Amino acid sequence: MKISDIFDKNDRAVLSFEVFPPKKTSPIESVYSKLEEICALKPDFISVTYGAGGTGGHSRTCEIASKIKNDFGVESVAHLTCVNSTKANIDSTLEDFKAHNIENILALRGDYVEGIEPKKDFIYASELCEYIKSYGDFDLGGACYPEVHLEAKDEVEDILNLRKKVEAGAQHLISQLFFDNSVFYRFLERSKIAGIVVAIEAAFMPVTNKSQIERMVSMCGASLPSKFVKIMQKYDSKPNALRDAGIAYAVEQIVDLLANGVDGIHLYTMNNPYVARKISEAVVSLL
Numbered sequence: 001m002k003i004s005d006i007f008d009k010n011d012r013a014v015l016s017f018e019v020f021p022p023k024k025t026s027p028i029e030s031v032y033s034k035l036e037e038i039c040a041l042k043p044d045f046i047s048v049t050y051g052a053g054g055t056g057g058h059s060r061t062c063e064i065a066s067k068i069k070n071d072f073g074v075e076s077v078a079h080l081t082c083v084n085s086t087k088a089n090i091d092s093t094l095e096d097f098k099a100h101n102i103e104n105i106l107a108l109r110g111d112y113v114e115g116i117e118p119k120k121d122f123i124y125a126s127e128l129c130e131y132i133k134s135y136g137d138f139d140l141g142g143a144c145y146p147e148v149h150l151e152a153k154d155e156v157e158d159i160l161n162l163r164k165k166v167e168a169g170a171q172h173l174i175s176q177l178f179f180d181n182s183v184f185y186r187f188l189e190r191s192k193i194a195g196i197v198v199a200i201e202a203a204f205m206p207v208t209n210k211s212q213i214e215r216m217v218s219m220c221g222a223s224l225p226s227k228f229v230k231i232m233q234k235y236d237s238k239p240n241a242l243r244d245a246g247i248a249y250a251v252e253q254i255v256d257l258l259a260n261g262v263d264g265i266h267l268y269t270m271n272n273p274y275v276a277r278k279i280s281e282a283v284v285s286l287l
Contacts, residue, residue: 001075002139003104004171006044007199007263012287014201014264015280016077016174017041019068019271020049021060028060032067037273039072041280044264047077047106047141047174058093066100077141078102080132081110082122087131090122094135106141107132107170111219126161126168133169142170144200146178146187150221159194172199174266176220179228179249181256202257205268206275207246210236247275251282258286 007014017038022030039046048065050058058080065076078097082090097105109125112118122128125142132138142165145158152158166173173196178184184202191200207213210232217224224232231249235242254265265283269276 003045003075003077003141004139004199006075007172010044013258013262014044014199015283015287016201016264016266017043017046017276018049018203018266018268019046019064021064024060028063031064031271034271034273035064035068036072038269038271038276039068039074041276043074043267043280045075045077045104047079047266050079050081050108050110058096062093062096062100062102065097065102070101075104076102077104077106079106079108080128081108082125082128083110083112083118084116085122086119087121089119090128090131091135094132094138097138098136103137104139104141105132106143106174108143124161124165126165126170129165129168129170139171140169141172141174142166143176144173144187144191145176145220146184147176147221147223155190159190159196162191163194163196166196166198170198172201172263174201175203177203177205177216177222177268179222179253180225181253183223184257185260199263201264201266202254202262203266203268204250204253204279205270206243206250206279207232208243208270208272208275209239210242212270243275244278247278247282250279254279254283255286258283 046068048061050061061078065078068074068076107125107128129140144162148155148158231245235245267279
């Protein structure tokens with residue numbers, strides 16, 4: 001099923017997860033037991049990341065997305081980045097997706113990787129969206145940045161770029177991380193003013209260790225409220241306590257968003273069934 005149809009047909013908020021392929025040095029089967037546990041929670045869909053920096057590995061993304069959909073019975077979305085890909089690379093990947101019955105793609109620019117010269121065929125995610133739309137019948141999602149893309153000059157430039165991405169074919173959006181709901185509500189207001197009317201999911205990655213969150217924040221530019229910082233400081237030396245406090249913080253955010261009519265909740269599971277289950281159990285009756 002197309003993800004845009006899932007949003008259109010539901011009279012409730014959508015719940016989705018994100019998982020990632022194992023490192024190239026590990027067999028792909030090493031994640032299957034965790035995937036099965038995560039799929040058993042029956043989210044509306046699960047997205048599969050493309051690989052660090054988008055430096056290849058599309059076959060693993062494709063294989064896991066296929067496993068989720070065709071074996072575990074949950075709709076999947078394959079991430080696809082373009083900054084390090086030629087049109088021929090993208091064509092090959094799209095053919096693989098078609099062959100494995102994958103019809104949903106999250107179209108991303110991807111990160112620049114030190115030591116790797118980016119290709120010139122695609123500069124922006126909007127160009128990838130436009131290209132895929134001309135290629136075949138895929139349902140496209142895109143990323144958005146509640147606290148503004150790190151490379152954007154300001155909020156105005158950022159929201160205009162997002163509108164361009166939607167006009168190029170993105171039919172729904174998944175946000176980057178944020179830890180203050182007021183940031184997300186202001187972003188929704190800017191989007192509405194700019195005429196962006198597609199479904200926008202709010203994304204969360206409950207803190208399981210301090211370095212993980214600090215790394216993600218440095219990549220997406222999210223700010224950390226003092227309340228969240230105090231949680232990390234107090235429980236930094238107690239991994240289980242930090243994990244459960246992080247889940248509780250995320251649940252508090254999610255409850256508020258659901259009460260205010262958010263289109264969907266997207267959880268970065270980090271391939272952790274415990275985290276996915278605890279979040280699901282806490283919010284499933286609220287969807």
